[in-house]
Amino acid sequence: MRPISVYIHIPFCIKKCKYCDFVSFPIVKQDVAAYFDALIKAALPRAAKLLTSKHRIVETIYIGGGTPTAVPQAHLAELLTSSVNALPISRDVEVTVEMNPGTADASYISKILACGGRRISIGVQSFNDRSLRFLGRIHNARQARNCFENVRAAGCRNINIDLIYGTPGESLDDVMHSVDTAISLAPEHISVYGLSIPEGTALHKRLRAGEFTLPSPDQQRKVYETIRDTLRAAGYIQYEVSNYAKPGLECRHNLNYWRRGEYIGLGCAASSYLDGVRSRNVNSVAEYVERMANGASVVCQSERLSKEERVEEAVMLGLRLREGISLSQLRRDEGIRLLQARRNQIQRLATAKLVNIENDFLRLTDDGVLVADEVIAWLT
Amino acid sequence: MSAAAYDRDRIRNFSIIAHIDHGKSTLSDRFIELTGALPEREMAAQVLDTMDLERERGITIKAQTVRLNYRSRSGQGYVFNLIDTPGHVDFTYEVSRSLAACDGALLVVDAAQGVEAQTVANLYLALENDLQIIPVINKIDLPSADVEETRRQIADVLGLEPGLCVPVSAKTGEGVKALFEAIIEHIPAPKGEIEAPFRALVFDSFYEQYHGVVAVVRVMDGAVAVGQRISFMSTGNTFEVQQLGWFSPKATRAETLRAGEVGFVLANIKNVSDSALGDTITLASRPASKPLPGYVPVKQVVFSGLFPLSTQQFEDLQVALEKLSLNDPAFIYEPESSSALGLGFRCGFLGTLHMEIVRERLEREFGLQLLSTAPNVVYEAILMDGSSILVDSPNDMPPTQKIDHINEPFIRCTIIVPDEFIGNILKLLTDRRGTQKSMEYVGAGKVMLVYELPFNETLFDFYDKLKSASKGYASYDYEHIGRRASEIVKVDILINGQAVDALSFMTHKQNAYRRGVELVRRIRKQVPRQLFEVVIQAAIGSKIISRERVAPLRKNVTAKCYGGDITRKRKLLEKQKEGKRKMKQLGSVAIPQEAFMEILKVD
Numbered sequence: 001m002r003p004i005s006v007y008i009h010i011p012f013c014i015k016k017c018k019y020c021d022f023v024s025f026p027i028v029k030q031d032v033a034a035y036f037d038a039l040i041k042a043a044l045p046r047a048a049k050l051l052t053s054k055h056r057i058v059e060t061i062y063i064g065g066g067t068p069t070a071v072p073q074a075h076l077a078e079l080l081t082s083s084v085n086a087l088p089i090s091r092d093v094e095v096t097v098e099m100n101p102g103t104a105d106a107s108y109i110s111k112i113l114a115c116g117g118r119r120i121s122i123g124v125q126s127f128n129d130r131s132l133r134f135l136g137r138i139h140n141a142r143q144a145r146n147c148f149e150n151v152r153a154a155g156c157r158n159i160n161i162d163l164i165y166g167t168p169g170e171s172l173d174d175v176m177h178s179v180d181t182a183i184s185l186a187p188e189h190i191s192v193y194g195l196s197i198p199e200g201t202a203l204h205k206r207l208r209a210g211e212f213t214l215p216s217p218d219q220q221r222k223v224y225e226t227i228r229d230t231l232r233a234a235g236y237i238q239y240e241v242s243n244y245a246k247p248g249l250e251c252r253h254n255l256n257y258w259r260r261g262e263y264i265g266l267g268c269a270a271s272s273y274l275d276g277v278r279s280r281n282v283n284s285v286a287e288y289v290e291r292m293a294n295g296a297s298v299v300c301q302s303e304r305l306s307k308e309e310r311v312e313e314a315v316m317l318g319l320r321l322r323e324g325i326s327l328s329q330l331r332r333d334e335g336i337r338l339l340q341a342r343r344n345q346i347q348r349l350a351t352a353k354l355v356n357i358e359n360d361f362l363r364l365t366d367d368g369v370l371v372a373d374e375v376i377a378w379l380t
Numbered sequence: 381m382s383a384a385a386y387d388r389d390r391i392r393n394f395s396i397i398a399h400i401d402h403g404k405s406t407l408s409d410r411f412i413e414l415t416g417a418l419p420e421r422e423m424a425a426q427v428l429d430t431m432d433l434e435r436e437r438g439i440t441i442k443a444q445t446v447r448l449n450y451r452s453r454s455g456q457g458y459v460f461n462l463i464d465t466p467g468h469v470d471f472t473y474e475v476s477r478s479l480a481a482c483d484g485a486l487l488v489v490d491a492a493q494g495v496e497a498q499t500v501a502n503l504y505l506a507l508e509n510d511l512q513i514i515p516v517i518n519k520i521d522l523p524s525a526d527v528e529e530t531r532r533q534i535a536d537v538l539g540l541e542p543g544l545c546v547p548v549s550a551k552t553g554e555g556v557k558a559l560f561e562a563i564i565e566h567i568p569a570p571k572g573e574i575e576a577p578f579r580a581l582v583f584d585s586f587y588e589q590y591h592g593v594v595a596v597v598r599v600m601d602g603a604v605a606v607g608q609r610i611s612f613m614s615t616g617n618t619f620e621v622q623q624l625g626w627f628s629p630k631a632t633r634a635e636t637l638r639a640g641e642v643g644f645v646l647a648n649i650k651n652v653s654d655s656a657l658g659d660t661i662t663l664a665s666r667p668a669s670k671p672l673p674g675y676v677p678v679k680q681v682v683f684s685g686l687f688p689l690s691t692q693q694f695e696d697l698q699v700a701l702e703k704l705s706l707n708d709p710a711f712i713y714e715p716e717s718s719s720a721l722g723l724g725f726r727c728g729f730l731g732t733l734h735m736e737i738v739r740e741r742l743e744r745e746f747g748l749q750l751l752s753t754a755p756n757v758v759y760e761a762i763l764m765d766g767s768s769i770l771v772d773s774p775n776d777m778p779p780t781q782k783i784d785h786i787n788e789p790f791i792r793c794t795i796i797v798p799d800e801f802i803g804n805i806l807k808l809l810t811d812r813r814g815t816q817k818s819m820e821y822v823g824a825g826k827v828m829l830v831y832e833l834p835f836n837e838t839l840f841d842f843y844d845k846l847k848s849a850s851k852g853y854a855s856y857d858y859e860h861i862g863r864r865a866s867e868i869v870k871v872d873i874l875i876n877g878q879a880v881d882a883l884s885f886m887t888h889k890q891n892a893y894r895r896g897v898e899l900v901r902r903i904r905k906q907v908p909r910q911l912f913e914v915v916i917q918a919a920i921g922s923k924i925i926s927r928e929r930v931a932p933l934r935k936n937v938t939a940k941c942y943g944g945d946i947t948r949k950r951k952l953l954e955k956q957k958e959g960k961r962k963m964k965q966l967g968s969v970a971i972p973q974e975a976f977m978e979i980l981k982v983d
Contacts, residue, residue, distance in 0.1 A: 005943075007943055007944075193939040193940055194937075194939045195939075196938070196939050196940070217933070217934040217935040217936070218934050218935075220934075220935045221934045221935040224935065241937055241938075241939070241941075242939050242940065254942060257941075257942055257943045257946065258941075263943055265943065265944070269944070270944065271943050271944040271946070271947070273943070273946075278946065278947050280944070280947070301947075303947070309950065312950055312953060312954070313946065313950055316941075316946075316949060316950060316953060317941065317946065320941060348912070349911070352911065352912055352932075354911065369937060370934070370935050370936075370937060371911055371932075371933050371934075371935065371936050371937065372936075372937040372938070373936045373937050373938055374910070374911045374933055374936050375911065376953065377953060377956050377957065377960070378911060380953055380957060
């Protein structure tokens, strides 16, 4: 039995955040009902059949969005129950549900946990109200804290807090207030993302119009390093560029992406990687529902990776992990001896103390992580 | 005289020579029109300037010659061979060959501008060829025309007989018929022996797609006929004459060309270099005992590396250079390899304008994108052992310890400028290491300066500075006067300690520091931050004269990369890689092509 992960996309939000370029739509009652129907009655059985026939065992399930908790709790509860019942899951399956602090109350939270949710990822983003307003979040800092406390009170033993730093005008003290607040709540996992403003978002338009500027690379670097050092001091281990966890409580679902494991995506706009093929489902809710109803394929793009592309991905994803790339595994999987194939580049990076090689692993140093994109480009 | 009849006494061979914009092309047009050679509707403005490029620059690159029939006031038929000449200082040799084909010249002076630098230079060239000069005062229709002052300058500055001056307006045609009569009266009929062995001077040759090389010649002695075998006296190569004729201005075929006539020769010649400017053609069966005087192989004086922006265009560039050199044998090229720019060509030109024209034609006519390295004059390195070598590229310069001294080429330049700007111009010439030879007042508030200065000093922004220092009024011409010992050093540009071949340059010691600092600063502005620190230095030998640094990147990392992002991120990475492939290697540092172009730009 080969391990696999399952991602389920819930493309509904109460209001789209200003920095978000994920596929999401305002909640419309009929759409939501039809969509969950398609997931539960068609997508899950189809996936279960496929995975069983391919002898895959589900190690992690991740319900993300959008805002999964934006929909009435009955829908989400049924989806969770059906998932753990229908799919061939392993005994210690990790089941994560993303939660917006502005959506779920205590009973909603209890329902999620009762139906099989084991890990809750709370999109706090900041404990500063000014930053939350800038980002266009629907909640304030107090609600975020309450949400966390409710999840904990409901008995969840694996909680993540998502934070974003780098909003305009935010001082280092402001950021560290958020980080310190998160630490004081003692979640098992903290993700801290530098704000990025993708094209096509509301903030991108304002940025281009010069209404605000982002912090300079020097400022961003200082903030990043301060956050990293503070979280380390508080007992969190940085295991990826933006992810920190108490020992043994890393997000297994995400680790699987970075280690190039297989996954299937259910729902519109979800991606899959199975048998060496990456594919993506259609973006539209209506089209997804219709295709599912007709028993048709929901895939809109797919590509089989070449060996060169697989090696590129191995470097691109593996170097994001602080454990780095296992050179022996890359040799076994792809037949490439990276140290030889990229000798000059690696030597130069090592001399500049941007990478190191230890016990079979090529990994970025703390300095290397800060310029990971350049190092990856250099190595691929 | 009909087109076929031959009467040597009724032939007049002459050129129009003038400072740029004094109206040479307009006057040529008027000649063609007023002799009735072309119906008016076929007269595109300035018919003698054919190429677009020439029209834009207002100069004539390839000489074209027309044969015109004119009936004089006394009722006699005459043949006028109007020999067009290139109008720029870089083409002195071409001009001198065209003038050698003439018996007289019309020296055109703008009545509003007066005598200018090229007027003087062209006059000297004409006098060297013993030509009868008719001064022509042009643009008399302009309100600002001052015919009398111009006449005075022609007498005082040029030393010509003021009584010979013919005032005209090439634009309106006024006075042009009088000029025709003056030509008949003052320019002598061609000399030469019809019975002597055939000798013709090649004063223009160009490549024509269907016939190969078209040699334009002036027959000095004897005659040639279709079917005869001719021989080029500098090479001994022989060809059979396929066609003879002249341009009037359309090509008109003839069976023979005889002493005194001007026309074209087609003889299945494939290479323009086989029909060199200034060479003498004779008959293979009855060769002349000696060639006509004055033939000098063309000498390239400015060299520069030309490289395709994208390395895939190397072969396209090679083909383009081959094609272009069919038409312009005056530039030469040979393969050159640069670690920074890849494969390209080291090219030699007659001057900086010639260099610009060739580069522009390569880009425009062949769709190439080119990088060119800093232009270089030809130095002579005198080595310790007493031997000497010519060096046209900084990278060919022998190591300093082997060199006794270096000689650099000098020019003598003539500048005529309104006296209000004289201070600016003197400062510019002093900055450019010039030595004053003479300074004299030529009248109408103008001063003529004669300076000697290193040719190298005119390669970078000299014309622009000259123009801005005189609000555009200074006129300029120059001639080469040989090499002189000079303190020339080679400056290398080092990127992280590694010399970049394409950026080395030669300069006088006193300019090395300034130019080194400027170039290093310019590079620093163009090098994007990288993973690693970049140190840019300028050095003379092992001595560092300038240093700048580009600090390494501080932060560049994608915050999120999960299952749905992977494909997009990989595509981005591939795009980045594709961009990297197009980058140019500056030592150990890759920089975008545009940045490299900016660095190599010569202001």
